[in-house]
Amino acid sequence: MKLKAFLLVLFGAYPRRTSTLRYLPLYLQQKAAFVAAGGEIAHEHAIFEDYADQAGTARGHYFHQDLLVAGFVHTAKPLRHIDVGSRIDGFVAHVAAFRPIEVIDIRPLSMTKHQNICYVQGNLMDLDPGLHEVCDSLSCLHAIEHFGLGRYGDPVDPLGHRRGFDNLVRMLKGGGHLYVSFPIGRSAVHFNAHRVFDPTEVLGWAGDRLELLRFDYVDDAGDLHLDQSLATPPRLDYGCGIYSFRKRPAAANA
Template sequence: MGLLKKFAKAVGWDLAVIKNYHHLPAFRRQRAEWLRQGGKITRKFMILGDYEDSAGTAKGHYFHQDLLVAGFVHASNPERHVDVGSRIDGFVAHVASFRPIEVFDVRPLPPTAHKNIVFRQADLMGECVTEITDSLSCLHTIEHFGLGRYGDPIDVDGHLKGIANLVAMVKKGGTLYISFPIGRNDEVHFNAHRVFHPTSILSYDVVRNSLALQRFDYVDDAGDLHLDVDLATNVPSVRYGCGIYTFRKQG
């Protein structure tokens, strides 16, 4: 146990308070001013870390992909939008704020009062209904297929079966938005996720024969977004980034 942790335990303070102890004089001045103005304090809840914190975090895989693809869906205004496994409190919530979205996931979802979210529990490595939508998203999900992490069966080809089913679900002329971790090589970090070389998906038979890449965006190792990159001439060199692909199904 580090010295800070030992000291925090000894005095009964939260570790965050110890780390930001230099802000304690400001806290005391503000508390004194509050009391001078006649304010009541029902419970002392000392938070010192926010004095020098930023307004929030506007970077990273999920922040960029969820906001970017939700914007794409809004702009294209499809007849029907279906999602497979994307983050409920991120991308799905973004889209549900302006239109209905149907969500498929191998895991259950508790009932929600938000009528724009329609949920169906399903294993997308198995059989699927073909050509059901003109717009489909699958964000930061396909890398988990077949690893058992979320209760799905072990299948070394789970990502390939999943991608084939995603393609099958899209109508001809429809759009598939898919994202996943990208790196310098194809890797399996069992049982967390797979990492793909940025161009690997383009070599899969079902993708090569059925889809046309419309645009490629990616998040780099620092969490910053790169928009509309020409993947044919500018393959990202990242250790653990996020590739965001927009495909059109040919027909």
């Protein structure tokens, strides 16, 4: 087979792999060794980027927030934990590995055979009165920035994030824990994708109803910074703030 035709076979469906052509000699050497050892090849897939790739991705917003907050829930051992809108194949799966978790999302979810995941479809901007003060632990990770922008079929509302946050507080019993995360940096609306908030903005939403227990964040490079002070908030373009609050008992009816 001529070289051009050979390369079309290898890279036709994977044009980005041409940048890893330096691994072609190694690929051919391994292929020849496999055949010489009696191996039979039915199809060839030149996945050259895996020669130098890492074992996986251990950075970024979702990796850090999902693992960190799941650890908080495990340590706290709440009686009832409810999640609103977080990633099912990330945070929710982490928590469901060791305890039941109830999930509320405006989007539908296909049935799962995992008994630790209980799903209910709902719009947090319009809270059912039956959900007032129902849990002692609550999470909403990388979701509230979307509320009211229409991206996920939700009603358009410029104050959707505030309505959602107030309803999170209403769901929580006095003394309960709220874990919330969202993009932080220079405050802006990216319609209809998401919002970015100033790192200290959420303190105004919380008012005297919530006590901030700790603040963690993921920086622009995807690295985690643990238990930081908001007295000197980080300067970021698009980071992720992870906030752990406790609802003050006096705010039980807020």
